Amino acid sequence: MNPTEMNDIRLLAQFSQVLRSAIDASVDQVGIHRGQAMLLCQVAKQDGMTQSELADALSVQGATITNLLKRMEDGGLVVRRRDDEDNRLVRVYVTDEGRQREEAITQQFESLIQKMFAGMCDEDYAAFRRLIGQLMVNLEDNC
Numbered sequence: 529m530n531p532t533e534m535n536d537i538r539l540l541a542q543f544s545q546v547l548r549s550a551i552d553a554s555v556d557q558v559g560i561h562r563g564q565a566m567l568l569c570q571v572a573k574q575d576g577m578t579q580s581e582l583a584d585a586l587s588v589q590g591a592t593i594t595n596l597l598k599r600m601e602d603g604g605l606v607v608r609r610r611d612d613e614d615n616r617l618v619r620v621y622v623t624d625e626g627r628q629r630e631e632a633i634t635q636q637f638e639s640l641i642q643k644m645f646a647g648m649c650d651e652d653y654a655a656f657r658r659l660i661g662q663l664m665v666n667l668e669d670n671c
Contacts, residue, residue: 554636
């Protein structure tokens with residue numbers, strides 16, 4: 529690996545860590561953990577998803593979703609109910625408390641996005657989104 533490639537790896541790793549810390553700080557202000565925040569936002573976006581659909585949407589293991597949902601259900605943020613037509617399926621729904629928390633998370637994320645992309649023009653922002661998408665496709669195909 530040449531020095532430029534090593535610097536690229538280091539830069540991406542540093543960016544990932546800084547972004548993760550910024551997300552953690554944002555959701556801490558709402559009193560929730562990062563994984564729960566992402567899950568809550570997904571449920572609020574598409575109420576009634578099954579646990580396996582949520583796992584697929586968030587690219588995590590089913591057991592991870594089960595553990596997160598248990599804690600969130602205990603906290604009154606979501607409820608799980610058997611599907612009326614197929615008793616084998618468990619669907620997840622956001623509660624009123626969960627919806628309020630999700631709105632606060634969304635505000636935190638909007639603020640983070642504005643801060644992160646301050647000073648970038650629309651073309652740079654669009655290029656960033658395209659390039660990150662391509663990097664993800666490349667890694668998913670090769671890992």
